Amino acid sequence: xxxxxxxxxxxGRAGAYGRGLALIALGGVAFGSIGxxxxxxxxxxxxxxxxxxxxYTVAAALLWLALPLAGxxxxxxxxxALGFVLxxxxxxxxxxxxxxxxxxxxxxxxxxxxxxxYPALVVAVLALSGREPLTRGRALAVLAALAGxxxxxxxxxxxRFDLAGVGFAALSALGAAxxxxxxxxxxxxxxxxxxxxxxxxxTAFSLLVVAALFGGLxxxxxxxxxxxxxxxxxLGNVVGMTALFAGMRRVGASVAAVGSMLEVVVSVxxxxxxxxxxxxxxxxxxxxxxxxxxxxxxxxxxRQAAGSLARAAxxxxxAQS
Numbered sequence: 001x002x003x004x005x006x007x008x009x010x011x012g013r014a015g016a017y018g019r020g021l022a023l024i025a026l027g028g029v030a031f032g033s034i035g036x037x038x039x040x041x042x043x044x045x046x047x048x049x050x051x052x053x054x055x056y057t058v059a060a061a062l063l064w065l066a067l068p069l070a071g072x073x074x075x076x077x078x079x080x081a082l083g084f085v086l087x088x089x090x091x092x093x094x095x096x097x098x099x100x101x102x103x104x105x106x107x108x109x110x111x112x113x114x115x116x117x118y119p120a121l122v123v124a125v126l127a128l129s130g131r132e133p134l135t136r137g138r139a140l141a142v143l144a145a146l147a148g149x150x151x152x153x154x155x156x157x158x159x160r161f162d163l164a165g166v167g168f169a170a171l172s173a174l175g176a177a178x179x180x181x182x183x184x185x186x187x188x189x190x191x192x193x194x195x196x197x198x199x200x201x202x203t204a205f206s207l208l209v210v211a212a213l214f215g216g217l218x219x220x221x222x223x224x225x226x227x228x229x230x231x232x233x234x235l236g237n238v239v240g241m242t243a244l245f246a247g248m249r250r251v252g253a254s255v256a257a258v259g260s261m262l263e264v265v266v267s268v269x270x271x272x273x274x275x276x277x278x279x280x281x282x283x284x285x286x287x288x289x290x291x292x293x294x295x296x297x298x299x300x301x302x303r304q305a306a307g308s309l310a311r312a313a314x315x316x317x318x319a320q321s
Contacts, residue, residue, distance in 0.1 A: 029262060044222040051232070060197060083182075144290070150286065192246040
């Protein structure tokens, strides 16, 4: 809750926290476009590696070219610049690769559900490290989010159980958790747009190395594939990632991790609207549970911020998050 508990009036801090929640919600909605846009691109003949490499390259190029025109200084202190590039090149890239590798042997539902165990990892690490308390509200929020995700995406791997696929999906969850936890630490006094530009450049570099070593890149794209990739790059990568970073600076890692699960609700809703996918009672209940989890975790976040404000008013040391 760094920005929410810094010096200034209580009303200003509450406003910053509210803006943080709105940004996390915006990020979740934007991330919801990734599955839909990628599906359009795959149906248009694009390979997974092609989609990923173009996504991150286009997003990084847009940010690096556009942000200086908006008056933002792209140069970061050496340690911060290297940190964000490595964050994109290693944990974020590992999460992306793990997710797509798991899809080869597991159902989409199983893969998504295993990926979204990462908010539980984030909350657990924050509690064990003393950065945030493990309250009953946080525990209930994580359980509700996992149950809701299970209902939304369906049962685990009905076609077959594959140990390698589960391992890759677990790797994607570990990568996502590391990305959020490390990013939360690095974001102190760093512009989220500039941070996102460095991170996506690092991820694009990793993908380029993989393409050079193992192949799988095909730049002969149809109009449909190009449109799908462009939508994902603009909405998912540029809007989603920068909104997540900006929101995380204000509300902390646990609220950001659980709040980003709004992506699951948005993806399922868009799938029903655009592809005629089923939106039955179980999915509606699951979506409601995810929304309830987001409400619970942000309520706990507000309580922690209020407690920090009270300690600040009394002169006691502030807890860092």
